[in-house]
Amino acid sequence: MYTFDDLIHITEELRSEHGCPWDRVQTHESLKKCLSDECEEVLEAIDKKDMENLCEELGDVLLNLVLQARIAEEENAFTMEDVVDGICRKMIRRHPHVFGERKALTPEESLRLWQEIKQEEKQKEKKQNP
Numbered sequence: 477m478y479t480f481d482d483l484i485h486i487t488e489e490l491r492s493e494h495g496c497p498w499d500r501v502q503t504h505e506s507l508k509k510c511l512s513d514e515c516e517e518v519l520e521a522i523d524k525k526d527m528e529n530l531c532e533e534l535g536d537v538l539l540n541l542v543l544q545a546r547i548a549e550e551e552n553a554f555t556m557e558d559v560v561d562g563i564c565r566k567m568i569r570r571h572p573h574v575f576g577e578r579k580a581l582t583p584e585e586s587l588r589l590w591q592e593i594k595q596e597e598k599q600k601e602k603k604q605n606p
Contacts (some may be wrong), residue, residue: 484556487542491550504547511540569593 490499514536521530545556570593573580580586 483538483542484546487539487546491543491546499543502543502547504544507540507543507547511537511544514540569597 487499490496493500514533517533518530518537521527521533541559542556545554545559549555568575570590571586572578572593573586573589578589580589
């Protein structure tokens with residue numbers, strides 16, 4: 477069975493000088509339509525409760541995300557590791573009821589806490605970047 481690391485390496489190979497001509501020329505902008513289409517297909521699979529197709533379509537979205545991160549890495553903007561680190565930090569920060577001392581007993585309390593933290597982050601960001 478292949479792993480996430482295998483997908484990263486496959487993507488690197490596709491974008492390499494001896495890789496796929498189509499993959500090599502893709503940009504963030506050129507992949508926007510593909511990402512939008514694949515997300516629509518995910519939503520359709522969910523609506524149809526088609527788990528086999530959902531699995532496939534989620535893979536297509538994941539490939540697009542990995543390609544986007546690979547392009548960013550080639551541009552020295554960020555890496556997939558930065559993406560993973562950022563989302564992990566956000567999930568831990570916005571779930572203090574799971575990873576910290578705060579309490580949230582209902583889905584509504586969890587959502588309210590998430591929104592409070594997100595708003596605090598946005599206000600802090602505005603102060604740092606006026």
